[in-house]
Amino acid sequence: MDRRSLLTGAVAAGALAAMPGRAIAQPFAQAFAQPFTLSEQHRKILAVAKDQLERNRAHLWRTDLVGVADFALPSALPRFHFAHLEQGTVRSFLVAHGKGSDPEHDGFLKTFSNEPGSLASSRGAYVTNEWYKGKYGTSIRLAGLDPDNSNVLDRAIVLHPAWYANEDMLTKWGKLGRSDGCFAMGEADFNEALWHLSGGRLIYADKLGLG
Numbered sequence: 001m002d003r004r005s006l007l008t009g010a011v012a013a014g015a016l017a018a019m020p021g022r023a024i025a026q027p028f029a030q031a032f033a034q035p036f037t038l039s040e041q042h043r044k045i046l047a048v049a050k051d052q053l054e055r056n057r058a059h060l061w062r063t064d065l066v067g068v069a070d071f072a073l074p075s076a077l078p079r080f081h082f083a084h085l086e087q088g089t090v091r092s093f094l095v096a097h098g099k100g101s102d103p104e105h106d107g108f109l110k111t112f113s114n115e116p117g118s119l120a121s122s123r124g125a126y127v128t129n130e131w132y133k134g135k136y137g138t139s140i141r142l143a144g145l146d147p148d149n150s151n152v153l154d155r156a157i158v159l160h161p162a163w164y165a166n167e168d169m170l171t172k173w174g175k176l177g178r179s180d181g182c183f184a185m186g187e188a189d190f191n192e193a194l195w196h197l198s199g200g201r202l203i204y205a206d207k208l209g210l211g
Helices: 003-018 021-031 040-059 168-173 190-196
Strands: 065-070 080-084 089-093 124-134 137-144 158-161 183-185 202-206
Touching: 040 065, 040 080, 040 089, 040 124, 040 202, 080 190, 124 158, 137 190, 158 190
Parallel strands: 065 202, 158 183
Antiparallel strands: 065 080, 080 089, 124 137, 124 202, 137 158
16 A cells, blocks of 8 residues: 555544544435345234234243244245244244145145144144154154144144255155144254244144235
8 A cells, every 4th residue: 555545544544534424424324224025925914913812812921923824834934933033023934734634635725623643733822842763763743722722732733944944855746745744844944943933832823814
Protein backbone atom coordinates (compact mmCIF):
# COMPACT_ATOMS: atom_id res chain seq x y z
CA MET A 1 0.00 0.00 0.00
CA ASP A 2 1.45 3.44 -0.94
CA ARG A 3 1.49 6.56 1.24
CA ARG A 4 -1.44 8.19 -0.62
CA SER A 5 -3.71 5.15 -0.13
CA LEU A 6 -2.77 4.94 3.53
CA LEU A 7 -3.59 8.62 4.09
CA THR A 8 -6.90 8.30 2.20
CA GLY A 9 -7.90 5.33 4.34
CA ALA A 10 -7.00 7.19 7.53
CA VAL A 11 -9.05 10.22 6.51
CA ALA A 12 -12.04 8.01 5.67
CA ALA A 13 -11.80 6.21 8.99
CA GLY A 14 -11.61 9.52 10.82
CA ALA A 15 -14.66 10.83 9.00
CA LEU A 16 -16.61 7.69 9.86
CA ALA A 17 -15.67 8.03 13.52
CA ALA A 18 -16.82 11.64 13.50
CA MET A 19 -20.26 10.78 12.11
CA PRO A 20 -23.12 10.55 14.61
CA GLY A 21 -24.19 7.04 15.58
CA ARG A 22 -27.59 7.46 13.93
CA ALA A 23 -25.98 8.23 10.57
CA ILE A 24 -23.81 5.10 10.78
CA ALA A 25 -26.73 2.93 11.80
CA GLN A 26 -29.04 4.17 9.05
CA PRO A 27 -27.78 1.88 6.24
CA PHE A 28 -27.88 -1.13 8.56
CA ALA A 29 -31.39 -0.28 9.73
CA GLN A 30 -32.53 -0.03 6.14
CA ALA A 31 -30.92 -3.36 5.28
CA PHE A 32 -32.70 -5.22 8.06
CA ALA A 33 -35.98 -3.30 8.08
CA GLN A 34 -37.68 -5.51 5.50
CA PRO A 35 -40.95 -6.82 6.97
CA PHE A 36 -41.05 -10.51 7.92
CA THR A 37 -44.11 -12.10 6.36
CA LEU A 38 -45.64 -15.53 6.92
CA SER A 39 -47.18 -17.59 4.15
CA GLU A 40 -50.90 -18.27 4.39
CA GLN A 41 -50.13 -21.94 5.04
CA HIS A 42 -47.87 -21.08 7.98
CA ARG A 43 -50.48 -18.74 9.42
CA LYS A 44 -53.02 -21.57 9.35
CA ILE A 45 -50.57 -24.03 10.90
CA LEU A 46 -49.74 -21.63 13.74
CA ALA A 47 -53.45 -20.99 14.33
CA VAL A 48 -54.22 -24.72 14.56
CA ALA A 49 -51.23 -25.22 16.87
CA LYS A 50 -52.37 -22.42 19.18
CA ASP A 51 -55.98 -23.65 19.30
CA GLN A 52 -54.97 -27.23 20.07
CA LEU A 53 -52.44 -26.14 22.66
CA GLU A 54 -55.09 -24.18 24.53
CA ARG A 55 -57.48 -27.14 24.34
CA ASN A 56 -54.88 -29.52 25.77
CA ARG A 57 -52.73 -27.22 27.90
CA ALA A 58 -53.50 -29.10 31.14
CA HIS A 59 -51.80 -32.24 29.77
CA LEU A 60 -48.60 -30.57 28.55
CA TRP A 61 -45.27 -29.90 30.22
CA ARG A 62 -43.90 -27.62 27.52
CA THR A 63 -45.84 -25.20 25.32
CA ASP A 64 -43.21 -23.55 23.13
CA LEU A 65 -43.59 -25.84 20.12
CA VAL A 66 -46.42 -27.95 18.69
CA GLY A 67 -46.23 -30.64 16.01
CA VAL A 68 -49.04 -30.49 13.43
CA ALA A 69 -49.41 -33.45 11.06
CA ASP A 70 -51.62 -32.59 8.08
CA PHE A 71 -52.57 -35.97 6.64
CA ALA A 72 -54.67 -34.35 3.91
CA LEU A 73 -51.37 -34.08 2.02
CA PRO A 74 -49.67 -37.06 0.37
CA SER A 75 -46.58 -38.61 1.93
CA ALA A 76 -44.43 -37.12 -0.85
CA LEU A 77 -44.87 -33.62 0.63
CA PRO A 78 -43.55 -32.19 3.92
CA ARG A 79 -46.67 -32.41 6.07
CA PHE A 80 -45.34 -32.72 9.63
CA HIS A 81 -45.06 -29.11 10.73
CA PHE A 82 -43.13 -27.96 13.80
CA ALA A 83 -44.91 -24.77 14.84
CA HIS A 84 -42.79 -22.67 17.18
CA LEU A 85 -45.39 -20.49 18.88
CA GLU A 86 -42.93 -18.31 20.76
CA GLN A 87 -40.98 -17.44 17.60
CA GLY A 88 -43.94 -17.54 15.19
CA THR A 89 -42.06 -19.86 12.81
CA VAL A 90 -42.82 -23.18 11.08
CA ARG A 91 -40.49 -25.94 9.89
CA SER A 92 -41.89 -28.83 7.87
CA PHE A 93 -40.74 -32.44 7.46
CA LEU A 94 -41.74 -35.65 5.73
CA VAL A 95 -43.68 -38.18 7.81
CA ALA A 96 -45.12 -41.60 6.98
CA HIS A 97 -48.63 -42.81 7.81
CA GLY A 98 -49.93 -46.27 8.70
CA LYS A 99 -50.48 -49.23 6.37
CA GLY A 100 -54.07 -49.56 7.50
CA SER A 101 -54.76 -45.97 6.48
CA ASP A 102 -53.42 -46.53 2.96
CA PRO A 103 -54.04 -50.16 1.92
CA GLU A 104 -53.48 -49.34 -1.78
CA HIS A 105 -50.10 -47.81 -0.90
CA ASP A 106 -50.59 -44.85 -3.21
CA GLY A 107 -49.18 -42.32 -0.73
CA PHE A 108 -52.52 -40.90 0.42
CA LEU A 109 -54.08 -41.49 3.84
CA LYS A 110 -57.72 -42.60 3.40
CA THR A 111 -58.96 -43.43 6.90
CA PHE A 112 -57.99 -43.16 10.54
CA SER A 113 -58.46 -45.88 13.14
CA ASN A 114 -58.01 -46.26 16.89
CA GLU A 115 -58.48 -50.05 16.85
CA PRO A 116 -55.67 -52.36 17.97
CA GLY A 117 -54.30 -54.34 15.06
CA SER A 118 -55.55 -51.84 12.46
CA LEU A 119 -52.01 -50.65 11.56
CA ALA A 120 -53.67 -47.30 10.85
CA SER A 121 -52.83 -43.75 11.87
CA SER A 122 -55.06 -42.13 14.48
CA ARG A 123 -56.35 -38.57 14.45
CA GLY A 124 -56.32 -36.33 17.49
CA ALA A 125 -54.01 -34.77 20.05
CA TYR A 126 -50.96 -36.55 21.49
CA VAL A 127 -48.51 -35.68 24.23
CA THR A 128 -44.88 -36.70 23.76
CA ASN A 129 -43.41 -38.71 26.62
CA GLU A 130 -39.98 -40.20 27.33
CA TRP A 131 -37.35 -41.53 24.93
CA TYR A 132 -36.62 -45.24 24.69
CA LYS A 133 -34.62 -47.64 22.50
CA GLY A 134 -36.85 -49.63 20.17
CA LYS A 135 -36.84 -51.47 16.84
CA TYR A 136 -35.85 -48.29 15.00
CA GLY A 137 -33.45 -46.98 17.63
CA THR A 138 -34.20 -44.00 19.84
CA SER A 139 -37.94 -43.30 19.71
CA ILE A 140 -40.47 -41.14 21.56
CA ARG A 141 -43.44 -42.63 23.38
CA LEU A 142 -46.80 -40.96 22.83
CA ALA A 143 -50.04 -40.80 24.79
CA GLY A 144 -53.39 -40.06 23.16
CA LEU A 145 -55.49 -37.23 24.55
CA ASP A 146 -58.69 -37.74 22.51
CA PRO A 147 -61.25 -40.56 22.13
CA ASP A 148 -60.01 -41.05 18.55
CA ASN A 149 -56.50 -41.99 19.74
CA SER A 150 -57.12 -43.34 23.24
CA ASN A 151 -55.43 -46.68 22.42
CA VAL A 152 -52.09 -45.16 21.43
CA LEU A 153 -50.15 -46.63 24.36
CA ASP A 154 -51.69 -50.10 23.98
CA ARG A 155 -51.02 -50.02 20.23
CA ALA A 156 -47.42 -48.85 20.79
CA ILE A 157 -47.92 -45.89 18.45
CA VAL A 158 -44.76 -43.80 18.76
CA LEU A 159 -42.62 -41.24 16.95
CA HIS A 160 -39.53 -42.89 15.46
CA PRO A 161 -36.97 -42.66 12.64
CA ALA A 162 -37.21 -45.08 9.71
CA TRP A 163 -35.33 -45.73 6.49
CA TYR A 164 -38.62 -45.88 4.58
CA ALA A 165 -39.35 -42.26 5.52
CA ASN A 166 -36.06 -40.94 4.12
CA GLU A 167 -36.21 -38.42 1.28
CA ASP A 168 -34.53 -40.80 -1.19
CA MET A 169 -37.72 -42.88 -1.19
CA LEU A 170 -39.35 -40.09 -3.19
CA THR A 171 -36.76 -40.38 -5.93
CA LYS A 172 -37.29 -44.14 -6.18
CA TRP A 173 -41.04 -44.45 -5.61
CA GLY A 174 -42.59 -40.98 -5.48
CA LYS A 175 -43.90 -41.67 -1.96
CA LEU A 176 -42.73 -42.82 1.45
CA GLY A 177 -43.13 -46.28 2.87
CA ARG A 178 -45.82 -46.98 5.47
CA SER A 179 -45.62 -47.51 9.23
CA ASP A 180 -47.73 -49.66 11.54
CA GLY A 181 -49.57 -46.50 12.55
CA CYS A 182 -46.60 -44.62 13.99
CA PHE A 183 -45.30 -41.18 13.03
CA ALA A 184 -42.19 -42.29 11.13
CA MET A 185 -39.73 -39.57 10.13
CA GLY A 186 -36.57 -39.64 8.04
CA GLU A 187 -33.53 -40.77 10.00
CA ALA A 188 -31.75 -37.40 9.72
CA ASP A 189 -34.88 -35.34 10.38
CA PHE A 190 -35.77 -37.30 13.51
CA ASN A 191 -33.11 -35.47 15.52
CA GLU A 192 -35.24 -32.34 15.16
CA ALA A 193 -38.11 -34.14 16.89
CA LEU A 194 -35.83 -35.62 19.51
CA TRP A 195 -34.49 -32.23 20.57
CA HIS A 196 -37.44 -29.94 19.91
CA LEU A 197 -40.69 -31.93 20.10
CA SER A 198 -40.14 -34.46 22.88
CA GLY A 199 -40.59 -34.00 26.63
CA GLY A 200 -44.27 -33.24 27.16
CA ARG A 201 -45.10 -31.28 24.01
CA LEU A 202 -48.18 -31.56 21.82
CA ILE A 203 -48.69 -33.28 18.47
CA TYR A 204 -51.97 -32.85 16.64
CA ALA A 205 -52.87 -35.01 13.63
CA ASP A 206 -55.83 -34.85 11.25
CA LYS A 207 -56.71 -34.33 7.59
CA LEU A 208 -56.50 -30.56 7.89
CA GLY A 209 -56.01 -29.39 4.30
CA LEU A 210 -53.81 -26.47 5.25
CA GLY A 211 -52.07 -26.38 1.86
